[in-house]
Amino acid sequence: MLRAWSSADVRAAEAPLLAAGEPLMDRAAFALHVEVVRLLRAHRRERRVHGARVVVLAGGGANGGDALHAGALLARRGAAVTAVLAGERAHAGGLAAARAAGVRVLGDVAVGDAVVGDAVGPDDEGDEPGPLVCDALAGADLVLDGLVGIGSDGSGLRGLARALVAAVPTGTGGGHRPVVVAVDVPSGSGVDDGRVAGDVLRADVTVTFGAPKPGLLLPPASGLAGQVVPVDIGLTLPAGGVAVGRLEGADVAALWPVPGATSQKYARGVLGVVCGTTRYPGAGVLATSAAVLAGVGMVRFVDERDERDERDERDERDERDEREDPAAPPRPAGPLATAVLAARPEVVVAGAVGDGRVQAWAAGSGVDPADPARRRDVAAVVAAARDGVPAVLDAGALDLVTEGLGAHVVLTPHAGELARWLADRGERVGGVPVDRDAVEAEPWRWARRAHDLSGATVLLKGATTLVVGAGGSTWSQADGPAWLATAGSGDVLAGVVGALLAGRAEDVVADPALAARLAAAAALVHGRAAHHATPGGPVSALAVAHALPAVVADLLAQDGAPAVRDCPA
Numbered sequence: 205m206l207r208a209w210s211s212a213d214v215r216a217a218e219a220p221l222l223a224a225g226e227p228l229m230d231r232a233a234f235a236l237h238v239e240v241v242r243l244l245r246a247h248r249r250e251r252r253v254h255g256a257r258v259v260v261l262a263g264g265g266a267n268g269g270d271a272l273h274a275g276a277l278l279a280r281r282g283a284a285v286t287a288v289l290a291g292e293r294a295h296a297g298g299l300a301a302a303r304a305a306g307v308r309v310l311g312d313v314a315v316g317d318a319v320v321g322d323a324v325g326p327d328d329e330g331d332e333p334g335p336l337v338c339d340a341l342a343g344a345d346l347v348l349d350g351l352v353g354i355g356s357d358g359s360g361l362r363g364l365a366r367a368l369v370a371a372v373p374t375g376t377g378g379g380h381r382p383v384v385v386a387v388d389v390p391s392g393s394g395v396d397d398g399r400v401a402g403d404v405l406r407a408d409v410t411v412t413f414g415a416p417k418p419g420l421l422l423p424p425a426s427g428l429a430g431q432v433v434p435v436d437i438g439l440t441l442p443a444g445g446v447a448v449g450r451l452e453g454a455d456v457a458a459l460w461p462v463p464g465a466t467s468q469k470y471a472r473g474v475l476g477v478v479c480g481t482t483r484y485p486g487a488g489v490l491a492t493s494a495a496v497l498a499g500v501g502m503v504r505f506v507d508e509r510d511e512r513d514e515r516d517e518r519d520e521r522d523e524r525d526e527r528e529d530p531a532a533p534p535r536p537a538g539p540l541a542t543a544v545l546a547a548r549p550e551v552v553v554a555g556a557v558g559d560g561r562v563q564a565w566a567a568g569s570g571v572d573p574a575d576p577a578r579r580r581d582v583a584a585v586v587a588a589a590r591d592g593v594p595a596v597l598d599a600g601a602l603d604l605v606t607e608g609l610g611a612h613v614v615l616t617p618h619a620g621e622l623a624r625w626l627a628d629r630g631e632r633v634g635g636v637p638v639d640r641d642a643v644e645a646e647p648w649r650w651a652r653r654a655h656d657l658s659g660a661t662v663l664l665k666g667a668t669t670l671v672v673g674a675g676g677s678t679w680s681q682a683d684g685p686a687w688l689a690t691a692g693s694g695d696v697l698a699g700v701v702g703a704l705l706a707g708r709a710e711d712v713v714a715d716p717a718l719a720a721r722l723a724a725a726a727a728l729v730h731g732r733a734a735h736h737a738t739p740g741g742p743v744s745a746l747a748v749a750h751a752l753p754a755v756v757a758d759l760l761a762q763d764g765a766p767a768v769r770d771c772p773a
C-alpha cells in the first residue's frame with residue numbers, strides 16, 4: 205500500500221529531527237542524486253554520468269537546497285551541472301556546496317554581499333530566462349525541478365520560476381526533451397489537494413522525501429508526477445494520519461472474498477442486479493457477467509417489467525386469490541432477462557426486487573431515468589440500501605440518491621454525473637453550478653463533498669479513480685490503461701464492486717469503512733483486467749469482464765498477506 209501524508213504532518217515529523225541536528229537535507233539530496241544517476245545511466249546513449257548535462261532549477265527554499273546539494277554530488281561524479289537560481293534568495297548551504305563542486309551557477313540573486321551570475325532576465329523584471337539559461341535547457345539530458353516543494357500554496361508558480369518551467373523543451377514535434385525529475389513534488393502543484401493552477405513541469409520521476417504527499421496521488425496533479433519514488437529520511441509519521449492511500453496487488457488479495465472448503469453459494473453472497481433495460485440490455489449483461497466472473501456466489505437478476513406485465517401479474521394474483529391458490533407460477537423471462545441468460549446461464553432471474561434474498565445490490569447501470577417501470581425497481585433498491593443492505597448505485601440510480609445513506613452504499617459516478625448530482629443539490633463554484641470541468645479540476649474536493657452530503661462511499665471514475673468513504677478516508681487508484689475509457693466499462697466496474705459487497709456483506713455492515721477499500725480493490729482489478737485483456741491495445745468492456753478470473757487468480761497466487769509498502773519502510 206502506498207500512503208500519503210499531508211505536508212503539515214511531514215513538517216511536524218521533520219521538526220524534532222531538525223532540532224536534533226539530523227542531516228535530513230543531506231539524506232534527501234543523496235537519495236535524489238542516486239535516482240538521477242540511475243536515470244542518466246538508463247537514458248543516455250553513453251550509459252554513464254560523466255559528461256551528462258544536468259540543469260538544476262533551484263528556488264529560494266529548502267526544495268532548492270535539496271536540488272543544489274544533489275547537483276553538487278552529480279558534478280563531483282563528472283556531470284556538467286548548471287544551476288539556475290529562480291528566487292530572490294538561494295539556499296545558502298546548497299549554493300555553497302554547488303559552487304564548491306564546480307557547478308556553473310546562473311542567476312541574479314544576491315547571496316550575502318555577492319551577486320551570483322548575470323544570466324537571467326533581459327527585461328527589467330528579471331522574470332525571463334536569458335540566453336545562457338535557454339541554451340542550457342535546450343541541451344540538457346536531465347532537468348531537476350527544485351523550484352518549490354511543500355512550501356507552495358498551490359496557487360501556481362510566479363515570476364521567473366514560472367518562466368523557467370515554460371522554457372524547458374517539451375519535445376513536441378519530435379524535438380529534444382530532457383528527462384525531468386521533480387524534487388519532492390512537481391513545483392507549484394497542489395501538494396495537499398492535487399490542484400494544478402498554472403503551468404507545472406511534467407515530471408518523469410518524482411523523488412519524494414519522508415512520505416508521498418497527497419498531491420502525488422490525487423488528480424489532476426498526480427498526472428504530472430510520473431513515477432513516484434519515496435525516500436526514507438528517517439521520519440516517523442502519525443499512524444492514523446494517512447491522507448490518501450493507494451492499494452497494491454497484495455492488499456487486494458487480502459481483501460478478496462475467497463471460498464473455503466465448506467462454502468456454499470448462498471453463504472458466499474448473492475448479488476441482486478437491477479441494471480439494463482429491454483431497450484438497452486447491454487448494461488445488464490455486462491454488470492452481471494462482471495459479478496459472476498469476479499466470483500460472486502450467485503446473481504439474482506431482476507427482470508424488467510412493463511406496465512402490461514404488472515397488469516397481467518395483478519390479474520393473475522387476483523385469480524389465484526379467488527381460487528385460494530397461494531403458489532405463483534414461475535414467470536417466463538422477458539426479453540431483458542433472456543439476453544442476460546444467453547450470456548450468463550448461471551444467473552437466477554427474479555420478477556421483482558424482494559423476490560428472494562440478496563446480500564447486496566447493484567443498480568442503475570444502463571437505466572434510463574425516463575423509464576418508469578425500471579426506475580421503480582431501482583428506487584426499491586435505493587430503499588433497501590437505506591435500510592442497511594450494501595449496494596452499489598450507478599448511472600441511472602444516482603439521481604434517486606439523497607442525503608442520509610451510510611458508507612455501506614457505494615455511488616459510482618463519472619465526473620459529469622457527479623457534477624450533475626452536486627449541481628442538483630445547489631452546489632456552486634465561483635457563483636455557478638458545479639460542472640464537469642469543476643469536478644475534473646478538483647476531483648477530491650467534490651468527491652468528499654458528495655460523501656458529506658450523501659453519507660455514502662463515493663467512487664469517482666476517471667483515469668485515476670478516487671474513492672472517499674467513511675470518515676473521509678480516501679483511496680486513489682490508477683491501474684487501468686486509457687483504453688478502458690470505452691462504453692460499458694463502468695457497468696463492468698459496478699458488477700465487480702457489487703460482487704465484493706455481496707461477498708463481504710456482513711463485514712461491510714459491521715464496518716462500513718470497509719466499503720471504500722472494497723471499491724478501491726474493485727477499481728484495481730478492473731484496471732488490471734483491461735491490461736490483461738489486450739496488453740497495449742484496444743479493449744472492449746466484455747473482454748474486461750472476461751479477464752477478471754485470470755486477474756483475480758494472479759492476485760491470489762501472489763502472497764495473500766498485505767504488503768504494506770509504507771514510507772518510512
Ligand SMILES: NC(=O)C1=CN([C@@H]2O[C@H](COP(=O)(O)OP(=O)(O)OC[C@H]3O[C@@H](n4cnc5c(N)ncnc54)[C@H](OP(=O)(O)O)[C@@H]3O)[C@@H](O)[C@H]2O)[C@@H](O)CC1
Nearest residue numbers: 228229232264265266267352353354355360361362365388
Ligand atoms: N527542512 C529540511 O531540512 C528538509 C526540507 N526538505 C525539502 O524542503 C522543502 C520545503 O522547503 P521550504 O519549507 O523551504 O519551502 P519550499 O518548498 O522550498 O518553498 C519556499 C520557496 O519557494 C518559493 N515559492 C513559494 N511559492 C512560490 C510560487 N508560487 N512561485 C515561485 N516561488 C515560490 C518561496 O519564495 P518566496 O515566497 O520566499 O519569495 C521560497 O523561496 C520540501 O519540499 C523538501 O524538498 C527535505 O529536504 C527534507 C529536509
Ligand SMILES: Nc1ncnc2c1ncn2[C@@H]1O[C@H](COP(=O)(O)OP(=O)(O)O)[C@@H](O)[C@H]1O
Nearest residue numbers: 618665666667685686688689691692693694695
Ligand atoms: N483515461 C482513462 N484511463 C484509465 N481508465 C479510464 C480512463 N477514462 C475512464 N476510465 C475508466 O473507464 C471506466 C468508464 O466508466 P463510465 O464512464 O461509467 O463508462 P460507461 O458509462 O460507458 O460504462 C471507469 O472505470 C473509468 O475509471
Ligand SMILES: [K+]
Nearest residue numbers: 349352387391
Ligand atoms: K519541486
